[in-house]
Amino acid sequence: MRRFVVIAAAAVGAAATLATARAIGMSPADSAKLAAVSGGGAALVGIVLALVLVRLRRQRVGVQAAAVALGAVGAAGVGAIASAVVMHLSTSAVHGLLVALVAGASVGVAGSLALGVRLGDAAQDLGLAARRMGQGDLGQPIDLPASSDFAGLARELDDMQRALDAARTRERALDASRRELVAWVSHDLRTPLAGIRAMAEALEDGVVTDTATRDRYYGQLRVEADRLASLVDDLFELSRIQAGALRLHMVRASLGDLVSDAVASARPLAGVKRVRVEGRLATPGPMLDVSMTEFSRVLRNLLENAIRHTPSDGTVWVDAGVDGEHAFVSVADECGGIPEPDLDQVFDLAFRGSAARTPGDAGAGLGLAIAKGIVDAHHGAIVVANEGEGCRFTVQLPLIPASLT
Numbered sequence: 001m002r003r004f005v006v007i008a009a010a011a012v013g014a015a016a017t018l019a020t021a022r023a024i025g026m027s028p029a030d031s032a033k034l035a036a037v038s039g040g041g042a043a044l045v046g047i048v049l050a051l052v053l054v055r056l057r058r059q060r061v062g063v064q065a066a067a068v069a070l071g072a073v074g075a076a077g078v079g080a081i082a083s084a085v086v087m088h089l090s091t092s093a094v095h096g097l098l099v100a101l102v103a104g105a106s107v108g109v110a111g112s113l114a115l116g117v118r119l120g121d122a123a124q125d126l127g128l129a130a131r132r133m134g135q136g137d138l139g140q141p142i143d144l145p146a147s148s149d150f151a152g153l154a155r156e157l158d159d160m161q162r163a164l165d166a167a168r169t170r171e172r173a174l175d176a177s178r179r180e181l182v183a184w185v186s187h188d189l190r191t192p193l194a195g196i197r198a199m200a201e202a203l204e205d206g207v208v209t210d211t212a213t214r215d216r217y218y219g220q221l222r223v224e225a226d227r228l229a230s231l232v233d234d235l236f237e238l239s240r241i242q243a244g245a246l247r248l249h250m251v252r253a254s255l256g257d258l259v260s261d262a263v264a265s266a267r268p269l270a271g272v273k274r275v276r277v278e279g280r281l282a283t284p285g286p287m288l289d290v291s292m293t294e295f296s297r298v299l300r301n302l303l304e305n306a307i308r309h310t311p312s313d314g315t316v317w318v319d320a321g322v323d324g325e326h327a328f329v330s331v332a333d334e335c336g337g338i339p340e341p342d343l344d345q346v347f348d349l350a351f352r353g354s355a356a357r358t359p360g361d362a363g364a365g366l367g368l369a370i371a372k373g374i375v376d377a378h379h380g381a382i383v384v385a386n387e388g389e390g391c392r393f394t395v396q397l398p399l400i401p402a403s404l405t
Contacts, residue, residue, distance in 0.1 A: 178349065188231055192224040234366040237297070238349070241373030248291035248377055252400070255327050256285025258292070259320045262299035266307060266316075275310045277303070279318040286327050288397055294374045298382075299329065301367035302393050306333035310390065326380075327399055332392040338384065346384055347372040371395075 199217045202208050208217060240246045263279040270277045306316045314334040321328060338346060349369045375382045380397040 174349070185231070185235065189228070192227050196221060196224050231366075234370060237370050238366055238373070241370065241377070246294070246373065246377050248294060250289045250291055252287050253290055253292055254285045255288055255320055255329070256281050258288075258290070258295060258299065259285075259318060259329060262296060262303060263318055265300060266303040269304060270307050270316065273307055273310070274312040275307050276313075276315045277307070277318065278315060279320075281320050285320065286322055287400055288327055289400055290378060290397065291374075295378065298371045298374050298395060299331075301371045302329075302331040302395070305367055306331050306335070306390075306393070309333055309335035322399065323396070325399055326396040328394055328396050330392050330394040332387060333390040334388075335390040337386040337389075338391050340386075343384060343386070347382065 199221055203214065203217055208214050237246075259279060259281065263277055266277055303316065303318070310316055310333045316334075317330075317332040319328075319330045319332075347368050349366075372382050375395055375397075378397055380395060382393065382395045384391055384393050386392075
């Protein structure tokens, strides 16, 4: 690119020289002679200037700009003096030309120095801004220099700074949620383990002798083991989602069948809590390309979350159908609503809101995060909003194009 610019500038200069000579009525022979003499002298100065710039490449921009200005005036001066000699001008005319060239060179160098200092200051400011970014100081805005080239670079640095700041904020939030998750999971593991240990010791020491109590202990051991297995399964699933290792085996399935199976599976848990689960299919169930195992997990997590937070004698509503270009499933509960500041965080890792923790909530901080990860992997969306006496979670999935059905 630089070579092309130099060649283009030389060609334009030659054309301008010939056009000027013709405009003032100079013969072609005289024009060629003067162009050769002045151009040769200017080219010689240009070569010297290039060598000087190579030596000055580590100097400030102002020094290099002054050298360029001095070289440009020098090239013009050498060409003009050479032409004056060829044209046999008087000595006084040549001396006057020298004085004019020195004056022009002084003005040009002064202007170049001023411009170079300005550009150097802008480059220094950008360098300091980049150094601050490298040291982690991302809070100071970057001033835009007047030069369009430097202004573009400053805008790119400013955009990079905002992106780095946002990434650092996300990383800190994720790190905090991970630490909180470890603390909560540790609690959720200790609770059933303590019960298992106590019951196992009682059985081993023969403290429990009657058949009814022993059978109850065995049943409770199985329940606690199931809770631990469920928690470990959630952690494994979440780790796959966060590592991008979730592999979906996509099959074509009916949304109506998926919802019906999920509702049927949730009714035993709802019966224990005396919560009604009602389902409704707004339109004929569309066919979807989904991973049945993973999407069933999404519905199960949403239903268990709704049942867990709905008071006894309450109702959980499940609606499904088609809305525009998407199929949807919504689960509405009667939890009393979610505080507005928490609505944007309910799908965050380990988020449980301000509700009191109970042993029955083991793993509750993972279900919604897992659901969101699975829905995202299906190129869908999941949202939550307060509605009526509770809140409504809505999952949207893309429909199969008509050409493929």
